[in-house]
Amino acid sequence: MDFLNGLVVLANFVLIPATSYGAQLALGALGVTLIYGILRFSNFAHGDTMAFGTTITILLTWSFQSMGISFGPLPTALLALPFGILATGLLLVGTDRAVYRFYRRKKAAPVILVIVSVGVMFIMNGIVRFIIGVGDQNFADGERFIISARDFKEMTGLAEGFALRTTQVLTIVVAVIVVAVLFWFLNKTRTGKSMRAFSDNEDLALLSGINPERVVMVTWFIVAGLATVAGVLYGLDKSFKPFTYFQLLLPIFASAVVGGLGNPLGAIAGGFVVAFSEVTVTYAWKKVLTYWLPDSLAPDGLVQLMSTDYKFAVSFAILIIVLLFKPTGLFKGQSV
Amino acid sequence: MSQSMRTPLLFAFVAVLFILEGTTSAWIFSGSWNTALGILNMALISAIMALGVNLQWGYAGLFNVGIMGFVALGGLATVLVSLPPTPGAWTAGGAPRILLALVLGAATVIASVLVQSRLPKGRARELSTLAILVGGFFLYRWVFDGGVGVVEAIKPANFGNIGGINPGGVDGFRDWGIITLLAWPLGGVLAAGAAWVIGKTALGLRSDYLAIATLGIAEIIISVLKNEDWLARGVKNVIGLPRPVPYEVDLQNSASFVERAASFGLDATTGSTIYVKLAYMVLFTLVLLALLWLAERALKSPWGRMMRAIRDNEIAAEAMGKDVTARHLQIFILGSAICGIAGAMMTTLDSQLTPGAYQPLRFTFLIWVMVIIGGSGNNFGSILGAFLIWWLWVQVEPLGLWLTQILTSGLADDNWFRVAMQDSAAHMRLFTMGLALLLVLRFSPRGLIPEK
Numbered sequence: 001m002d003f004l005n006g007l008v009v010l011a012n013f014v015l016i017p018a019t020s021y022g023a024q025l026a027l028g029a030l031g032v033t034l035i036y037g038i039l040r041f042s043n044f045a046h047g048d049t050m051a052f053g054t055t056i057t058i059l060l061t062w063s064f065q066s067m068g069i070s071f072g073p074l075p076t077a078l079l080a081l082p083f084g085i086l087a088t089g090l091l092l093v094g095t096d097r098a099v100y101r102f103y104r105r106k107k108a109a110p111v112i113l114v115i116v117s118v119g120v121m122f123i124m125n126g127i128v129r130f131i132i133g134v135g136d137q138n139f140a141d142g143e144r145f146i147i148s149a150r151d152f153k154e155m156t157g158l159a160e161g162f163a164l165r166t167t168q169v170l171t172i173v174v175a176v177i178v179v180a181v182l183f184w185f186l187n188k189t190r191t192g193k194s195m196r197a198f199s200d201n202e203d204l205a206l207l208s209g210i211n212p213e214r215v216v217m218v219t220w221f222i223v224a225g226l227a228t229v230a231g232v233l234y235g236l237d238k239s240f241k242p243f244t245y246f247q248l249l250l251p252i253f254a255s256a257v258v259g260g261l262g263n264p265l266g267a268i269a270g271g272f273v274v275a276f277s278e279v280t281v282t283y284a285w286k287k288v289l290t291y292w293l294p295d296s297l298a299p300d301g302l303v304q305l306m307s308t309d310y311k312f313a314v315s316f317a318i319l320i321i322v323l324l325f326k327p328t329g330l331f332k333g334q335s336v
Numbered sequence: 337m338s339q340s341m342r343t344p345l346l347f348a349f350v351a352v353l354f355i356l357e358g359t360t361s362a363w364i365f366s367g368s369w370n371t372a373l374g375i376l377n378m379a380l381i382s383a384i385m386a387l388g389v390n391l392q393w394g395y396a397g398l399f400n401v402g403i404m405g406f407v408a409l410g411g412l413a414t415v416l417v418s419l420p421p422t423p424g425a426w427t428a429g430g431a432p433r434i435l436l437a438l439v440l441g442a443a444t445v446i447a448s449v450l451v452q453s454r455l456p457k458g459r460a461r462e463l464s465t466l467a468i469l470v471g472g473f474f475l476y477r478w479v480f481d482g483g484v485g486v487v488e489a490i491k492p493a494n495f496g497n498i499g500g501i502n503p504g505g506v507d508g509f510r511d512w513g514i515i516t517l518l519a520w521p522l523g524g525v526l527a528a529g530a531a532w533v534i535g536k537t538a539l540g541l542r543s544d545y546l547a548i549a550t551l552g553i554a555e556i557i558i559s560v561l562k563n564e565d566w567l568a569r570g571v572k573n574v575i576g577l578p579r580p581v582p583y584e585v586d587l588q589n590s591a592s593f594v595e596r597a598a599s600f601g602l603d604a605t606t607g608s609t610i611y612v613k614l615a616y617m618v619l620f621t622l623v624l625l626a627l628l629w630l631a632e633r634a635l636k637s638p639w640g641r642m643m644r645a646i647r648d649n650e651i652a653a654e655a656m657g658k659d660v661t662a663r664h665l666q667i668f669i670l671g672s673a674i675c676g677i678a679g680a681m682m683t684t685l686d687s688q689l690t691p692g693a694y695q696p697l698r699f700t701f702l703i704w705v706m707v708i709i710g711g712s713g714n715n716f717g718s719i720l721g722a723f724l725i726w727w728l729w730v731q732v733e734p735l736g737l738w739l740t741q742i743l744t745s746g747l748a749d750d751n752w753f754r755v756a757m758q759d760s761a762a763h764m765r766l767f768t769m770g771l772a773l774l775l776v777l778r779f780s781p782r783g784l785i786p787e788k
Contacts, residue, residue: 042544044401099774111399111543115708116777118401118701122770125697129763246696250555253548261544305473309563316552320537323549327541 001158006291008152008160018279019272020168020237023175026271027230028248029255030182030264031223037199037262038219039100041113046227046252048124051245052091053228054235055132057084058139065141073143074170077232084232089224095120096220104216121246128242137240140167167236178229179268182222186264191218199262247312251278254315258322260329269330274315282308343716343785350723357727364734370606373613375730380620381682383722386706387627387715388674394713394787395640396667397647399543402534402550404699405557406672409530410523410679411689412561415568417519418577418684419500420509424490431498433483434566437476444472487566497569502578513578520623520680527676528669530557535668540661554696561691568689575688581615584608616685623681624719627674631715643667644713697766702729705769709776711783720785725772729765736764 028050035043043049060080064070071079099120103113146169149161186192191214198205198215206212231245238244255274259266284302293299306313322329354372361367385403392398425431448468455461488496504512530553538549562571587593587608597607634640643663646653650660683689702725710721737758744754776783 042547044547099778102778111397111547112777114399114544114547115704116774118704119770119773119777122697122701122705122766122773124770126763126765126767126770129766130760247555250548250552253551257545257548307563309559310556312552312555312559316549316556319549319552323537323541323545327545 002291005158005160006288008162009287012162014279014283016168018276020171022272022275023171024230024234025251025255025275026268027226028252029267029271031226032256033262033267034223041110044117045121045124047246047249048121049227050231051128051242052124053084053088054231054240055128056087057081057232058137061139075140075142075236081232085225085228088228089221092220092224140236171233171237250312251315254319260331263331266329266331278311278314281305281314282311346720353727364731364738370609377616379723379726380624381678382726383719384624384678385675385703386718386722387631388671389703389707390718392671395643398668399547400550401547401700402554403675403703404694404696405554406527406675407679407699408557408694409526410676411683413523413526414519414680414683415574415689416500418502418516420502420505422495422499425487425498428486430483430486437480441476484566497566510578513580516580516684520677523676523680524673528673531669531672535665539664558694573690577687579687581612705773711785713787714785717783717785732765732768
């Protein structure tokens with residue numbers, strides 16, 4: 001019984017939260033890695049792109065709510081999501097036309113494009129603040145729990161409760177669908193194949209008649225979709241605050257680098273590696289260990305390796321270890 | 337227009353902006369010398385940061401987005417120097433224990449690096465590295481947590497930290513404000529140490545990796561400052577740091593000063609605040625000029641030419657026998673140290689350390705905007721950019737309000753458009769900075785005063 005109780009605590013505070021956080025990071029890292037693969041620079045504006053997509057979705061969610069439209073037990077934000085993606089896609093393609101295309105034609109060094117993306121980051125950050133301000137926004141509605149802690153206790157008779165929030169399950173389900181569609185697109189469709197060819201060898205791809213502008217435009221739209229979905233899921237699961245989204249840049253970059261920049265499969269693996277390390281290192285293991293260890297060995301302290309505020313340090317440490325020992329990432333990425 | 341004409345003209349233009357701020361209250365200006373000098377002092381500090389960034393980016397092409405972290409380390413140096421040692425922190429065995437723990441932590445890392453480099457490759461090497469790291473970590477935490485517990489228990493409302501090295505003691509440390517000057521070079525040393533660690537790992541890889549690694553270290557330094565209460569009281573903030581210039585209150589109480597202020601037509605309060613700001617201005621200008629002289633000398637020396645050769649073509653420089661990674665590490669450390677010095681000066685000016693106030697947009701990316709708009713590779717350009725952009729950063733808000741008033745002058749007070757515009761004037765800053773950066777990058781990528 002003690003073993004089961006410990007397992008329930010572990011699932012409740014480590015496994016489930018880390019899985020949904022990992023799915024959010026993976027979606028974010030996929031966007032970063034796609035831009036890196038096709039456009040060949042690290043996009044510092046990605047966190048703010050996520051914030052923009054989420055902002056539009058939140059505004060639409062509010063107007064849907066005021067019109068009385070709801071999605072039953074699911075959050076209304078899911079209905080607004082496609083419009084958010086569309087708006088973000090238009091913004092990104094517009095940004096590409098107005099800003100990035102010029103440097104692409106000039107074949108500017110990647111670091112120049114990174115600096116340009118910093119400028120874009122400023123502007124997007126400004127736009128988001130114009131629209132929605134700097135405060136915390138909560139826009140989750142619908143059914144809050146699939147299983148609440150009390151129901152679980154009554155059902156199983158265990159001492160520990162296990163709560164499964166709708167947003168957590170939703171995150172995982174949506175992430176699986178999005179990733180499946182993305183891989184189907186990249187591997188089976190003509191456009192997806194031309195994107196992979198362009199990423200592998202630009203000159204050969206151009207020789208075989210692939211239109212680079214079209215590839216770039218499709219990429220921006222896919223990135224808009226990934227960023228908005230990641231942002232909305234993160235916002236539903238936790239809450240929306242523009243500055244938090246900017247800070248997500250670090251774990252997202254860490255995920256993409258750990259997996260190997262430019263490698264979509266690696267981005268997903270990286271997302272989960274970073275999320276699980278963050279949660280396990282900052283979790284206080286006392287309760288679980290008290291259940292699992294014999295009484296004589298029960299710990300006195302919290303058994304927390306690092307305080308929760310150092311979660312950035314975890315992504316950073318992983319990043320450094322990978323850079324030191326395997327600069328191309330766990331899965332073979334493009335960068336050296 | 338030739339560049340020899342252009343540079344003095346641009347500097348004169350910026351000087352006019354500051355003089356207008358001090359003399360007239362028309363348009364967006366405040367007409368107060370106090371405000372003008374306040375903006376100028378922060379502009380001087382920003383100019384020093386911009387010099388550091390220009391050293392890294394302009395001379396060597398390194399993209400460092402962790403400036404905020406190095407600036408914050410400088411601020412930490414100011415606290416660790418200018419405060420008196422907290423009574424009891426050293427005698428009750430708290431602070432020595434923390435120091436011991438830090439030494440143990442460093443020893444663990446060094447030991448594992450040695451094992452990695454000395455032992456032959458294989459399972460024995462990996463297992464012993466792991467054993468050293470895990471064992472060292474738990475030993476470190478055990479020693480460390482005990483020390484921190486003792487220090488943080490000392491009157492947490494006032495102290496709870498280890499304090500600094502001010503010899504004046506808790507009662508007389510304000511008389512020793514001059515010691516704060518010592519913190520400026522120390523801030524540079526702290527920042528240089530952090531830069532060495534980062535440079536060792538991330539230099540020599542793709543340029544993007546240095547950017548991501550510096551972004552990370554900056555966030556971590558800030559979270560250390562926020563959470564390690566024993567170090568500088570964390571989010572409880574340290575206020576009332578002693579300073580190297582006189583206090584306004586003392587000046588106002590001095591009869592001779594009040595008399596002298598009156599002879600300029602100033603009352604004692606205004607006179608004393610202006611006097612203090614002028615004193616800071618002189619100190620900061622001296623540091624800026626010294627660093628500028630050094631940077632110019634370095635740029636024109638064979639070392640500076642080698643740096644630019646490496647920046648322009650790494651492969652060719654390597655073929656000529658230059659050690660590219662070592663030179664990059666060197667200049668990365670130098671540039672970060674300059675940012676650390678500026679950070680220590682800023683905390684001295686504010687007389688307080690508030691870790692929550694460090695925002696990457698303000699302390700990292702704004703400095704980048706200054707360097708790029710001013711002219712990367714040219715020290716005078718970076719300084720000009722710092723003055724101009726800092727002035728703009730402060731004035732964008734009144735400018736935005738003025739613009740709002742023009743645009744909405746015909747509308748009623750409660751018109752939704754007018755209300756929305758007035759609310760968003762505060763958010764104009766980031767947008768304007770981003771737009772300025774993109775426009776300069778696109779149409780004048782070499783900046784206002786280009787590299788010669």
